[in-house]
Amino acid sequence: MNPSENRGYLTTEQSNPRSADLDVLSTDDLVKLFIDEDRKPQLAVEGASGALSAAIDAVALRLSRGGRLFYIGAGTSGRLGVLDAAECPPTFCSPPELVQGVLAGGAPALLRSSEGLEDLETGGVDDLKGHQFSADDCLVGIAAGGTTPYVLGALQYAVDLDALAIAMACVPAEQAPMPCHLDVRLITGPELLTGSTRLKAGTATKMALNILSTGVMVKLGKVYGNRMVDVSASNSKLVDRSLRILTDLAGLSREQGLPLLTEAQGSVKRALVMAAGSMDLEQAHILLANHDGNLRAALGSIGIHLNEPLSRLEQSQAPNRNS
Known part of the structure; x- marks a missing residue:
């Protein structure tokens, strides 16, 4: 076993004092604690509103010129990207290739954890090359802690190509700088279950992706008023x-x-x-x-x-x- 460097400095890895006695709480108190703590993702997304606005406009411009949008990530972050991408065709009648999710480990990793693959910096690059990722395209690299080699390698590849590179993480940029043109930071703080970023970090990421993809599709004219007029009547x-x-x-x-x-x-x-x-x-x-x-x-x-x-x-x- 080869450990990474000590990541205890990341806020997503730190212990939350509010849940120090999580294992002895009554069920009612546990539920109330989670509900109260889950107000923080909303504030985290609000704090990133400027970056999200810039990302929406930049992605919409590229897509209007024939580019594509890719999400890339490992574990929960990658699965959330795949989920958001998969919802675009039925909601907006967009071609499946317009918005794509790339997950470390591919389709099998949707159902079975394969987090070991996130350690391969070249893995993200190879997966993007497999999708013929080009300078016309956009990449959103999602990593709750901002240190995932699979994502960092992909973002650097996008920057080098002069594609649009957008980083999305749940720690401050000074803790984990990421190569990108636009930096979306969703500062959710320590998790109630220490290090389990499927919780607040995952919730904030899902909210941000909802806003990003919907905003882009609005800019592309796929909405009239608040109606999804490009919906595919498939069921x-x-x-x-x-x-x-x-x-x-x-x-x-x-x-x-x-x-x-x-x-x-x-x-x-x-x-x-x-x-x-x-x-x-x-x-x-x-x-x-x-x-x-x-x-x-x-x-x-x-x-x-x-x-x-x-x-x-x-x-x-x-x-x-x-x-």
């Missing part, structure tokens, strides 16, 4: 959601919306353009293509704006003007 739940979007934005009944959605080949965007602009499928496709798939821009070019009605909650709370 009954998503067909229902698509129909409700057509109802809310275009005033169509479900009976009107279903055949239109079928004619639009499951594309909510095309169905909305067809309904609002009185167009056929080909015309809707051309109009959207001429505006890079941006629904608001496409409809605006023909003088149409979809005025979203009040939500059901807002309707129930609105004053009765007839009284």
